[in-house]
Amino acid sequence: xxxxxxxxxxxxxxxxxxxxxxxxxxxxxxxxxxxxxxxxxxxxxxxxxxxxxxxxxxxxxxxxxxxxxxxxxxxxxxxxxxxxxxxxxxxxxxxxxxxxxxxxxxxxxxxxxxxxxxxxxxxxxxxxxxxxxxxxxxxxxxxxxxxxxxxxxxxxxxxxxxxxxxxxxxxxxxxxxxxxxxxxxxxxxxxxxxxxxxxxxxxxxxxxxxxxxxxxxx
Amino acid sequence: xxxxxxxxxxxxxxxxxxxxxxxxxxxxxxxxxxxxxxxxxxxxxxxxxxxxxxxxxxxxxxxxxxxxxxxxxxxxxxxxxxxxxxxxxxxxxxxxxxxxxxxxxxxxxxxxxxxxxxxxxxxxxxxxxxxxxxxxxxxxxxxxxxxxxxxxxxxxxxxxxxxxxxxxxxxxxxxxxxxxxxxxxxxxxxxxxxxxxxxxxxxxxxxxxxxxxxxxxxxxxxxxxxxxxxxxxxxxxxxxxxxxxxxxxxxxxxxxxxxxxxxxxxxxxxxxxxxxxxxxxxxxxxxxxxxxxxxxxxxxxxxxxxxxxxxxxxxxxxxxxxxxxxxxxxxxxxxxxxxxxxxxxxxxxxxxxxxxxxxxxxxxxxxxxxxxxxxxxxxxxxxxxxxxxxxxxxxxxxxxxxxxxxxxxxxxxxxxxxxxxxxxxxxxxxxxxxxxxxxxxxxxxxxxxxxxxxxxxxxxxxxxxxxxxxxxxxxxxxxxxxxxxxxxxxxxxxxxxxxxxxxxxxxxxxxxxxxxxxxxxxx
Numbered sequence: 245x246x247x248x249x250x251x252x253x254x255x256x257x258x259x260x261x262x263x264x265x266x267x268x269x270x271x272x273x274x275x276x277x278x279x280x281x282x283x284x285x286x287x288x289x290x291x292x293x294x295x296x297x298x299x300x301x302x303x304x305x306x307x308x309x310x311x312x313x314x315x316x317x318x319x320x321x322x323x324x325x326x327x328x329x330x331x332x333x334x335x336x337x338x339x340x341x342x343x344x345x346x347x348x349x350x351x352x353x354x355x356x357x358x359x360x361x362x363x364x365x366x367x368x369x370x371x372x373x374x375x376x377x378x379x380x381x382x383x384x385x386x387x388x389x390x391x392x393x394x395x396x397x398x399x400x401x402x403x404x405x406x407x408x409x410x411x412x413x414x415x416x417x418x419x420x421x422x423x424x425x426x427x428x429x430x431x432x433x434x435x436x437x438x439x440x441x442x443x444x445x446x447x448x449x450x451x452x453x454x455x456x457x458x459x460x461x462x
Numbered sequence: 463x464x465x466x467x468x469x470x471x472x473x474x475x476x477x478x479x480x481x482x483x484x485x486x487x488x489x490x491x492x493x494x495x496x497x498x499x500x501x502x503x504x505x506x507x508x509x510x511x512x513x514x515x516x517x518x519x520x521x522x523x524x525x526x527x528x529x530x531x532x533x534x535x536x537x538x539x540x541x542x543x544x545x546x547x548x549x550x551x552x553x554x555x556x557x558x559x560x561x562x563x564x565x566x567x568x569x570x571x572x573x574x575x576x577x578x579x580x581x582x583x584x585x586x587x588x589x590x591x592x593x594x595x596x597x598x599x600x601x602x603x604x605x606x607x608x609x610x611x612x613x614x615x616x617x618x619x620x621x622x623x624x625x626x627x628x629x630x631x632x633x634x635x636x637x638x639x640x641x642x643x644x645x646x647x648x649x650x651x652x653x654x655x656x657x658x659x660x661x662x663x664x665x666x667x668x669x670x671x672x673x674x675x676x677x678x679x680x681x682x683x684x685x686x687x688x689x690x691x692x693x694x695x696x697x698x699x700x701x702x703x704x705x706x707x708x709x710x711x712x713x714x715x716x717x718x719x720x721x722x723x724x725x726x727x728x729x730x731x732x733x734x735x736x737x738x739x740x741x742x743x744x745x746x747x748x749x750x751x752x753x754x755x756x757x758x759x760x761x762x763x764x765x766x767x768x769x770x771x772x773x774x775x776x777x778x779x780x781x782x783x784x785x786x787x788x789x790x791x792x793x794x795x796x797x798x799x800x801x802x803x804x805x806x807x808x809x810x811x812x813x814x815x816x817x818x819x820x821x822x823x824x825x826x827x828x829x830x831x832x833x834x835x836x837x838x839x840x841x842x843x844x845x846x847x848x849x850x851x852x853x854x855x856x857x858x859x860x861x862x863x864x865x866x867x868x869x870x871x872x873x874x875x876x877x878x879x880x881x882x883x884x885x886x887x888x889x890x891x892x893x894x895x896x897x898x899x900x901x902x903x904x905x906x907x908x909x910x911x912x913x914x915x916x917x918x919x920x921x922x923x924x925x926x927x928x929x930x931x932x933x934x935x936x937x938x939x940x941x942x943x944x945x946x947x948x949x950x951x952x953x954x955x956x957x958x959x960x961x962x963x964x965x966x967x968x969x970x971x972x973x974x975x976x977x978x979x980x981x982x983x984x985x
Contacts, residue, residue, distance in 0.1 A: 361677045404638040415649030418658045423597050430601045449620045457624040460705040
């Protein structure tokens with residue numbers, strides 16, 4: 245029997261997979277793990293659809309599968325192929341894995357505290373997952389800040405976008421499909437343009453190291 | 463005439479021009495074809511924008527495509543800003559791009575890229591200010607980033623690409639926070655409204671704002687302020703701004719600083735209104751006040767220490783957006799009206815200054831203020847405009863920013879925020895020193911040897927003269943319809959009828975400053 249506890253378990257899986265995306269050593273593995281995380285997101289949407297009886301969520305899960313499990317990882321893997329040997333992609337992050345895990349733990353805790361103050365009937369049963377959705381913003385931000393490779397910084401944005409998607413599904417499961425399509429389409433365009441910029445930078449400067457791209461200061 | 467159709471035309475024209483330019487091959491099609499399409503796009507935006515704004519200023523509220531698009535008097539101020547500054551910077555772009563082509567900085571594909579994305583940029587800003595659908599509002603803010611990133615990096619140099627990367631990564635991440643805030647508001651509204659499909663429309667949410675969950679709305683507003691505040695260039699999310707503004711072509715810098723930052727401010731204001739209705743004005747005002755004071759103080763110091771003219775102007779934008787946030791933080795009719803006037807005044811002044819920085823770069827080939835000397839001797843008209851622009855941006859009379867800064871001081875004192883006023887005025891003194899130094903060090907003085915004497919082309923000077931005339935006009939005698947619209951827009955932000963303010967002694971006194979004593983309060 246499906247209930248909200250399954251949704252919350254899948255929410256916990258989202259945190260684990262997002263940590264894996266951030267900590268992966270290579271861009272290729274990060275892209276594959278992001279596809280895995282998106283698959284968890286799709287499962288969460290299906291579970292939530294079954295629990296709430298919202299048919300819109302089934303439609304969302306289909307579009308999320310196409311855009312997040314297939315398209316975005318595909319675009320990112322294609323970008324890796326385009327960059328090729330012109331620049332080093334797999335640069336180690338600025339923070340050690342242990343420190344990174346500690347930072348994320350603090351972020352998740354703070355988000356749980358923040359969400360505990362919310363009094364919204366639709367969110368009452370899924371507060372842990374709502375906290376996870378909120379935490380994805382800070383995990384995404386952490387990814388952008390700690391990654392030296394600008395290619396890997398793209399995953400930070402993708403994680404933040406997944407957080408929004410989960411929050412929308414939790415708080416407004418009856419939202420029109422158009423809302424979800426608008427957000428997903430915009431995210432795809434953003435990832436494409438980020439990928440184009442990475443290719444241009446690699447071709448022009450032969451580096452994807454954020455530290456090398458820090459001449460503009462002051 | 464059906465204004466709904468005019469609004470659709472206003473949105474469609476620059477989009478169609480951008481798509482047409484994108485479809486044309488850059489190698490076989492001459493530059494003049496792209497210039498012609500660019501001019502057509504500007505003419506359409508200027509004409510349709512003027513018709514729409516005049517209609518709204520005379521009392522009409524325009525909806526289009528059902529409730530998806532909505533232009534009230536608040537949005538009309540920003541449509542006017544886009545139409546005027548978009549046209550001026552667009553016209554200025556023509557000689558500027560020609561100069562860059564002659565200097566070998568732009569090839570035909572980059573020229574095509576420039577003109578196509580310029581029109582797309584205008585479309586995305588118009589979409590932002592006209593959106594009534596809050597999700598569309600977010601999508602359009604995101605679109606402004608995506609459409610301008612290639613303009614910032616158009617030169618394709620390492621520094622331009624570095625600036626473009628910082629711009630897109632900081633803004634997309636920042637605006638993702640805005641998305642979260644938007645979704646929280648939507649979910650909150652959908653929970654209490656009978657028809658969840660209506661919960662995406664700002665005007666439909668408004669009557670229900672008071673019933674929303676307070677905790678959720680506070681989180682939503684903080685996320686919106688951070689997210690869209692990133693796009694507005696508020697400290698500490700401003701890090702993209704000095705790099706993007708300094709590396710972009712000067713007309714684009716003018717449009718970014720003069721208009722884009724204000725579009726983001728409008729979106730913050732839309733959330734400010736909802737939050738004020740839900741949890742009361744104190745919380746959103748405190749958030750705006752904190753972000754504003756930090757922005758003004760930090761940016762004022764950075765303005766002073768910059769030796770790169772465009773970075774100096776970029777930090778000045780951060781400082782002025784901070785001042786706008788402080789005005790909204792002060793609240794009340796005077797604070798809000800001062801903030802709105804500052805949006806318009808700063809938009810005009812900063813686009814003028816960035817265009818003038820383009821003139822200076824065309825003559826001196828550098829942005830270094832240590833090298834730029836004796837502009838008035840090298841290019842007399844540019845020098846005179848630059849001196850006037852420096853005085854205007856520093857807030858001297860008779861220019862527009864004097865009016866809004868006076869409004870800020872008086873509004874702050876009226877609201878009992880004397881400490882904030884003192885801190886901000888101290889920061890503004892630093893800014894005055896910084897721009898006085900530009901006048902004495904760069905506008906005046908001996909010109910370096912080897913700089914060719916003579917001004918830039920009349921086509922480059924014409925939009926600058928128009929901008930300065932508008933700045934003086936706003937400072938000396940603000941047009942009655944504009945003053946009345948600012949009053950009504952203030953009423954929209956405060957969700958009060960303007961007649962209520964007619965009994966506010968302070969507002970009656972100060973409206974004389976805003977409206978030249980004529981039309982400020984329609985009492």
